[in-house]
């Protein structure tokens with residue numbers, strides 16, 4: 210029995226990869242210097258995992274941006290327009306990830322989507338009829354060699370062919386067109402790795418935990434039947450995570466492969482599947498240490514589970530890559546009684562070896578300490594929170610009057626023009642803003658100095674919004690480090706780390722706050738800056754809140770109470786904030802539910818019963834008590850909600866804005882089909898890229914929207930907040946947006962009006 214991990218965080222203990230990459234983008238270091246920084250990090254991580262005593266060490270889990278993009282570039286799945294830019298391989302790679310606008314041309318970035326039910330994003334490979342899948346890159350071989358040269362035998366990891374095809378988009382072609390070439394390319398990879406001395410390869414196939422029936426199951430079987438006809442000498446591990454593989458368990462365990470990786474945390478049926486039988490000649494990589502949350506593993510429970518499995522060859526592993534948790538608890542300053550409850554990536558390595566020792570019959574002190582940790586209740590309930598929840602009734606979740614009536618009242622009061630323009634909330638978090646906040650955090654500047662700084666920024670950006678003619682203004686969220694962490698820091702029941710960074714996309718990270726106990730609000734959170742902003746202008750300023758489902762989903766949740774219960778607690782706290790904003794004269798309040806779609810269960814049969822049946826009411830609870838004249842907006846930066854439009858409608862907000870430009874406005878057809886009633890602001894340009902959309906480009910997009918949505922219902926806004934953008938590009942882009950909206954408004958309004 211041995212130990213293994215699926216992948217390790219790649220940004221670095223102190224986010225070294227982020228800082229080096231961003232320096233390269235700013236032309237402050239060379240490509241060679243960036244490559245050296247990446248090599249240093251990879252080596253440090255392999256050595257750390259090896260020193261911890263882990264047997265199965267992955268390689269090629271490193272990436273400059275995303276491993277799905279790495280796989281696409283390795284296999285020549287690159288749009289012609291990007292190839293034609295004539296850039297170095299590294300710059301071409303970044304052009305795919307971020308778009309490119311410069312001397313070599315102008316291309317958009319690849320679409321970016323959520324990686325299954327996580328807050329990590331992958332880039333969506335684009336297949337066209339002319340795509341020629343073949344092995345053209347060398348990253349996987351280079352990184353294997355690099356580790357081998359350092360004396361470390363690794364197991365190269367690559368996105369498996371079924372997941373790759375399932376996550377990609379196809380234009381004038383279909384997945385089956387590429388099976389033969391794809392299989393040949395993977396076989397070449399196997400052969401080359403075997404020749405280099407590798408003994409295992411890990412094919413990541415999280416798609417297998419979704420519904421895999423009908424043609425999807427056929428595709429999976431075809432790919433693996435063909436792939437495995439040729440023996441390379443490599444042992445193959447098919448690694449799944451984020452759920453159980455109930456639809457294909459039998460297919461999977463009968464494949465001619467050596468290892469099967471299963472998730473025992475999110476895979477509700479995994480244990481039962483394995484108990485129904487597991488072949489003696491295969492190795493089970495049992496994902497028993499939770500790769501997604503930061504709580505210590507309950508050793509006694511895990512060992513009890515492992516002992517029930519009828520498996521002869523066992524590897525103790527994590528439930529998914531450790532990419533989704535921070536690097537180490539060691540740099541945190543939590544008091545010891547608190548800290549002992551946490552295991553970040555590095556500490557999880559120790560958990561794997563502790564479990565291994567105990568399963569081998571050793572009575573370790575770590576096991577005794579773990580038993581003691583779980584013997585005591587961790588927190589006491591907050592009676593006020595429980596009392597409030599006990600008194601909720603059906604009315605607590607229902608806003609009056611109905612949507613159409615509210616819309617009339619609000620339009621009478623606000624007198625907004627056709628196609629009202631707005632932004633999603635945040636403006637650039639410049640180095641100046643971040644540095645000043647860091648100084649405040651370290652007590653190098655006073656509260657008064659910090660407030661003055663934030664106030665001046667708000668005033669400056671309000672003036673700019675007025676100058677370019679936006680209709681509904683925002684204060685810019687300059688006082689916030691992050692839309693979830695900021696709320697966590699202002700709510701009872703939360704803890705937050707100093708350095709608990711987790712990659713969200715590319716070089717961007719988040720520090721998810723930790724829900725430690727019952728959540729409640731003990732003072733207003735956003736009223737100060739929202740009312741400050743409203744006092745500076747006669748135009749409407751939107752209040753800006755994060756919704757309960759998003760706060761829950763982007764925090765590390767408790768495991769001792771249900772997520773539903775935690776979310777209702779958060780909803781009541783945010784309801785208090787909504788009512789305080791309203792009381793203080795804020796007429797439009799946006800409650801962001803950016804993560805609502807992301808946590809939709811991966812299996813369709815679970816969508817409502819396991820999630821939407823409580824997530825939607827939680828949102829309704831937040832705004833159910835506002836006046837009819839208060840307009841509630843919501844925002845989702847992930848638009849793949851075509852299949853759950855009734856649930857989105859049922860949120861009963863007045864206006865919704867969402868990410869749409871990177872996904873070709875596909876959602877609009879569905880909104881039309883489903884007779885969507887809310888006013889909508891489909892994002893008219895992609896904010897994840899530094900390129901500036903022209904007025905003509907935005908005008909075309911608005912025309913596409915108007916072809917599908919009645920003009921009285923359309924708002925014009927970017928895809929998401931502008932916090933990641935530079936000042937110049939943000940201002941130029943939004944100015945183009947308002948210019949495009951005004952031009953179209955003039956076209957729509959009858960002459961003489």
Ligand SMILES: CN1c2c(nc(N)[nH]c2=O)NC[C@@H]1CNc1ccc(C(=O)N[C@@H](CCC(=O)N[C@@H](CCC(=O)N[C@@H](CCC(=O)O)C(=O)O)C(=O)O)C(=O)O)cc1
Nearest residue numbers: 328643644646647690691692693713716717718719763933
């Ligand atoms: C909208 N999105 C969000 C998601 N998840 C969230 N939790 N929040 C989101 O907004 N998921 C989906 C999308 C896209 N995701 C992201 C994720 C992250 C960013 C982003 O801009 N991240 C920043 C870090 C933001 C932050 O926490 N800033 C802090 C700390 C800043 C910092 O690094 N300070 C330095 C000192 C700086 C100096 O001296 O110059 C330090 O502490 O050492 C803050 O501002 O206070 C990132 O850089 O990765 C965007 C979209």
Ligand SMILES: N[C@@H](CCS)C(=O)O
Nearest residue numbers: 633634635803846930
């Ligand atoms: N109000 C937030 C939403 C991001 S999803 C922002 O603008 O950054």
Ligand SMILES: [Zn+2]
Nearest residue numbers: 803846929930
């Ligand atoms: Zn967003």
